[in-house]
Amino acid sequence: MPDACVFTIFGSTGHLSRTKLLPALYRLDKAGRLPEAMSILGIGRRDWDNSRWRTEVSKWLGERLGNSLEQEAFGRFSKRLHFLSADIGDAGSSAHLRQALDTGPGFPPNHVYYLSLPPSEYKVAADYLALAGLNQEIAGWRRLVVEKPFGYHLEDAQVLDHCLHRNFAEHQIFRIDHYLGKETVQNVFVFRFANLMWEPLWNRNLIDHVQITHGEIAGIEDRAAYYETAGALRDMIQSHLMQMLALVAMEPPASMDAESIRDEKVKVLKSIRPIAKGAVHAHAFRAQYARGRIKDREVPGYLDEKQVDKQSTTETYAALKLYIDNWRWRNVPFYLRTGKRLARNSSLIAIRFKHPPQQLFRETQIQAPPPNWLLMGIQPEQCIRAEVQVREPGIGMRARTTQLDASTCYQAGYQLDAYESLLLDIISGDHSQFLRSDEVEWAWRVVDPIIRAWSVDRAFIHTYPAGSWGPEEADRIFEREDQKWRHSF
Ligand code: BG6
Numbered sequence: 001m002p003d004a005c006v007f008t009i010f011g012s013t014g015h016l017s018r019t020k021l022l023p024a025l026y027r028l029d030k031a032g033r034l035p036e037a038m039s040i041l042g043i044g045r046r047d048w049d050n051s052r053w054r055t056e057v058s059k060w061l062g063e064r065l066g067n068s069l070e071q072e073a074f075g076r077f078s079k080r081l082h083f084l085s086a087d088i089g090d091a092g093s094s095a096h097l098r099q100a101l102d103t104g105p106g107f108p109p110n111h112v113y114y115l116s117l118p119p120s121e122y123k124v125a126a127d128y129l130a131l132a133g134l135n136q137e138i139a140g141w142r143r144l145v146v147e148k149p150f151g152y153h154l155e156d157a158q159v160l161d162h163c164l165h166r167n168f169a170e171h172q173i174f175r176i177d178h179y180l181g182k183e184t185v186q187n188v189f190v191f192r193f194a195n196l197m198w199e200p201l202w203n204r205n206l207i208d209h210v211q212i213t214h215g216e217i218a219g220i221e222d223r224a225a226y227y228e229t230a231g232a233l234r235d236m237i238q239s240h241l242m243q244m245l246a247l248v249a250m251e252p253p254a255s256m257d258a259e260s261i262r263d264e265k266v267k268v269l270k271s272i273r274p275i276a277k278g279a280v281h282a283h284a285f286r287a288q289y290a291r292g293r294i295k296d297r298e299v300p301g302y303l304d305e306k307q308v309d310k311q312s313t314t315e316t317y318a319a320l321k322l323y324i325d326n327w328r329w330r331n332v333p334f335y336l337r338t339g340k341r342l343a344r345n346s347s348l349i350a351i352r353f354k355h356p357p358q359q360l361f362r363e364t365q366i367q368a369p370p371p372n373w374l375l376m377g378i379q380p381e382q383c384i385r386a387e388v389q390v391r392e393p394g395i396g397m398r399a400r401t402t403q404l405d406a407s408t409c410y411q412a413g414y415q416l417d418a419y420e421s422l423l424l425d426i427i428s429g430d431h432s433q434f435l436r437s438d439e440v441e442w443a444w445r446v447v448d449p450i451i452r453a454w455s456v457d458r459a460f461i462h463t464y465p466a467g468s469w470g471p472e473e474a475d476r477i478f479e480r481e482d483q484k485w486r487h488s489f
């Protein structure tokens with residue numbers, strides 16, 4: 001069991017806290033995975049006391065977990081819950097936080113500070129903690145947790161990093177990318193490095209290209225204020241998709257310790273060929289959803305969403321072509337694509353192999369059998385599928401495609417969700433599924449030329465009807481005509 005701590009949540013009444021953090025902590029507690037003496041301290045501006053906070057948390061968990069919220073388990077969980085009304089904008093109140101942490105009933109000496117706040121407030125929060133000496137590891141450990149996006153562009157991310165490092169050492173900072181907590185994303189690592197058979201195939205000699213797709217049918221929900229400043233490139237590609245790319249492309253680490261894993265991911269990001277200003281058009285595509293139908297329901301276009309500027313050219317769809325200039329991957333395109341209001345929820349890594357050098361089993365004079373694919377379903381399918389050619393029964397020697405499927409999800413038992421897994425890592429002090437400062441910076445370097453080009457080119461954006469797979473024009477980033485999007489399994 002990890003050390004007991006006080007798990008302090010800044011922005012504890014906000015969306016992330018209500019929908020992800022508190023449900024994850026409750027489920028961990030119910031499964032007996034939290035240290036006995038751990039307390040959870042909510043910080044917020046509201047004038048609440050412990051009793052009001054417990055009532056609200058019970059309501060939020062009820063909305064989120066429905067029937068799986070058990071009153072007895074919640075009764076135990078709620079004893080861990082405390083609330084302090086404080087405003088990080090009021091520097092003077094940091095002394096109250098210090099006092100609350102020092103004197104809270106049975107509060108352990110170790111602290112997690114989870115900044116469930118907009119990134120623009122990270123700097124203020126870090127200064128606020130430091131002002132009361134809450135960054136110093138004298139009596140126990142101190143861990144600061146920040147969520148993506150870590151900044152809005154490269155320069156901003158560098159400034160933010162500098163501000164965090166003024167008060168906290170790198171070993172105290174946990175930068176969360178919740179995709180790294182997903183079982184199926186972690187499986188990419190195991191699948192590659194616990195099997196010998198893929199390694200000889202995993203390179204430029206046999207792989208034609210790699211596609212990493214995240215599509216969702218949801219729109220921006222009630223997050224217009226955030227999304228208008230982010231867009232799909234920052235929201236998904238710079239973070240989650242770039243991490244998946246790193247896992248697919250990295251070399252085996254020297255060991256399973258956090259530094260070895262992160263060193264290998266950074267090497268991949270550093271090897272990505274910079275996109276020159278004049279090449280942005282050929283490498284990147286953006287679009288925005290227009291009105292359309294999803295599951296037989298008419299849904300509004302992005303410009304008609306609440307709080308969205310009617311002239312907005314924020315992209316809700318982005319596609320990118322990247323090359324990794326190293327010995328393993330040189331000249332193999334990696335296509336990354338994400339979109340809101342697409343036809344289906346689907347997160348998928350699709351690896352297309354080259355054609356055999358000789359086509360003995362042509363379907364027709366001109367048509368060769370399709371190439372091999374290896375598909376790794378992240379969600380909703382949790383499955384690995386290899387598409388291979390076998391003999392078509394009947395007369396003649398013709399090939400047909402068949403699938404070798406392997407489910408990667410647990411058939412039974414307790415499955416940790418991404419936040420549960422990552423919150424446990426934070427409490428245990430394990431950095432291996434969190435981003436290091438240089439990793440974030442290199443991921444920004446990849447997308448920065450596109451961010452710059454798109455930010456000045458605000459006159460026009462392609463659109464696609466909600467419920468489709470995005471505009472056909474996105475195909476322009478493909479290297480060749482025989483490369484096509486693989487939407488789902
Ligand atoms: C978040 C993005 O980081 O990831 C959201 O901000 C996106 O826009 C979400 O919907 C997708 O995560 P998941 O776990 O639902 O696939």
